[in-house]
Amino acid sequence: xxxxxxxxxxxxxxxxxxxxxxxxxxxxxxxxxxxxxxxxxxxxxxxxxxxxxxxxxxxxxxxxxxxxxxxxxxxxxxxxxxxxxxxxxxxxxxxxxxxxxxxxxxxxxxxxxxxxxxxxxxxxxxxxxxxxxxxxxxxxxxxxxxxxxxxxxxxxxxxxxxxxxxxxxxxxxxxxxxxxxxxxxxxxxxxxxxxxxxxxxxxxxxxxxxxxxxxxxxxxxxxxxxxxxxxxxxxxxxxxxxxxxxxxxxxxxxxxxxxxxxxxxxxxxxxxxxxxxxxxxxxxxxxxxxxxxxxxxxxxxxxxxxxxxxxxxxxxx
Ligand SMILES: [Zn+2]
Numbered sequence: 001x002x003x004x005x006x007x008x009x010x011x012x013x014x015x016x017x018x019x020x021x022x023x024x025x026x027x028x029x030x031x032x033x034x035x036x037x038x039x040x041x042x043x044x045x046x047x048x049x050x051x052x053x054x055x056x057x058x059x060x061x062x063x064x065x066x067x068x069x070x071x072x073x074x075x076x077x078x079x080x081x082x083x084x085x086x087x088x089x090x091x092x093x094x095x096x097x098x099x100x101x102x103x104x105x106x107x108x109x110x111x112x113x114x115x116x117x118x119x120x121x122x123x124x125x126x127x128x129x130x131x132x133x134x135x136x137x138x139x140x141x142x143x144x145x146x147x148x149x150x151x152x153x154x155x156x157x158x159x160x161x162x163x164x165x166x167x168x169x170x171x172x173x174x175x176x177x178x179x180x181x182x183x184x185x186x187x188x189x190x191x192x193x194x195x196x197x198x199x200x201x202x203x204x205x206x207x208x209x210x211x212x213x214x215x216x217x218x219x220x221x222x223x224x225x226x227x228x229x230x231x232x233x234x235x236x237x238x239x240x241x242x243x244x245x246x247x248x249x250x251x252x253x254x255x256x257x258x259x260x261x262x263x264x265x266x267x268x269x270x271x272x273x274x275x276x277x278x279x280x281x282x283x284x285x286x287x288x289x290x291x292x293x294x295x296x297x298x299x300x301x302x303x304x305x306x307x308x309x310x311x312x313x314x315x316x317x
Contacts, residue, residue, distance in 0.1 A: 003059050004317075005067040005105075006309030007046055008112060009033070011087030011139075014042075016049045017306035018059055023122070023314065027057040028306060037088045043098035050103070066313030067099055067107045070115035070305050072142065076157045080109040083158070086175060087139075108316045112136075112305055113160060114151045116298075117144025118315075119308030120262045124299035133258045134298070135162065135249075138265035140175065141183035145256060152256075167247050185244040188220055188266050194237035195223050205233035224270045241267075242274050246281035253282070253291055264298035271297055 002021040007014065010033060017028040031049050034041035046069075054061050073085030080096025082088075096107040110118075117134035120126040126134075130149040136142035141163035145152040152159045163183035164176050171180025172190065184190060196215050199205050206226040211217040226234035249261055263275060279295045286292070298304055 001063065003064045004310045004313040005050055005053075005064055006070075006115075006306040006311075006313065007050070007067065008070045008115065008305030008309055009042065009046070009088075010072060010112070011037075014046055014049055015302065015306045016046075016053055017303070017310055018053050018057055018064075019307075019310040019314075021065075021314075023311065025307070025310075026059060027053045028303070029053050029056075033088075037090075039090060039093045039098065042088070043095075043102075046099065047102055061103060061105070064103070064105050066317040067103065067105055068115065068309030068312035068314075068316075069095055069099070069107055069109045070112040070309050070312075071095060071109060072112045072140075074158045074161075075109055075111045077108065077110050077153065078157055080107055082109070106313075106317065108312050110151065110309075110312055111142075111144070111160070113142035113144035115144070115306075115308035115312055116142070116264060116304040117146050117262070117308065118151065118311050119300055119304035119306070120264070120298050121146055121149075121308075122311050123307050124304060125262045125296050126260055129260050131256070131258045131260075133162075133249075133252055133256060133261045135261065135263050136265035137186055137245075137263060137267035138188055141181075141187050142265070145258075147256065162248065162252060165248060165251060167244060167251070182244075182248040186241060186248060186267075190244075191220060191223060191237060191241050191267060191270075192218050194240045195233055198233035198236040198240075202231075202233040202236075206231040207233055220266055220270065224273060227270070227273050238270065238273055239277060242277035243281060245274065246278045246285065249278065249282050249295065250285045253286065253293055257291060258293050260294045260296065262296060262298050264301070264304060268297045 074083040082093040143162035168180035174181035174184035210222040
């Protein structure tokens with residue numbers, strides 16, 4: 001039996017999985033990302049994680065054909081080069097070198113949005129689809145675009161930065177330094193910002209009660225709960241979020257004509273509260289019914305990345 005290793009590197013956690021040659025998961029584990037985040041510590045943690053998964057599952061590393069690695073940031077996958085990963089404070093890190101030299105196994109590095117999209121395409125909500133957009137609404141807004149079954153890479157392999165499309169002039173400042181990016185309008189922090197703004201008109205909001213009067217303590221989960229209780233501030237915050245999400249999605253639909261948009265990340269836990277409204281607004285804004293595309297939440301949750309990374313290794317070997 002041959003095997004594939006998938007690693008999904010995040011700013012907080014590193015997730016790992018081993019799949020066998022029929023793409024059945026053998027084992028999965030995770031470890032915290034070292035706090036100093038320097039490449040040497042991070043790759044030594046990844047090596048530990050892979051070795052401990054192999055030992056526990058009695059997988060011989062000699063039978064592993066490839067390692068797929070997802071990293072949040074701008075990645076030149078042709079050279080396994082992490083050009084920029086803001087969460088990790090990395091620039092120009094040769095991700096392949098560390099693992100390939102240690103294990104002597106080929107490594108394939110991709111942006112984390114792309115491996116999430118591959119995961120959902122092969123194992124989750126996008127099964128059977130060849131044209132997929134994945135949007136991860138969390139701390140930031142990650143994206144992966146699959147066209148005709150292949151990851152859209154672009155001329156210099158840094159395509160699919162949907163989070164930095166500008167959808168609002170003079171909008172909120174984004175982590176990239178610009179204003180009004182899709183990310184600054186539709187991240188978890190943005191949803192909470194809208195709720196805080198709406199509380200000004202609704203000082204009796206349940207959100208304040210849930211957060212013990214501290215606006216800074218409001219979470220997405222509280223907004224979800226207050227929405228279910230018909231709380232006006234929560235309802236309006238979700239409405240604002242859904243409207244902006246629909247603007248970004250319509251732009252992407254007009255460009256890429258996907259058959260499905262998969263929403264993942266922390267904000268996706270609000271599910272139909274957001275998607276119901278966003279879907280309605282998208283349908284009302286499309287140019288022609290032929291552009292119809294399903295908008296759903298991901299099925300794999302936090303496993304989409306590692307599963308996609310295993311698939312990435314298999315598709316390259
Ligand atoms: Zn931006």
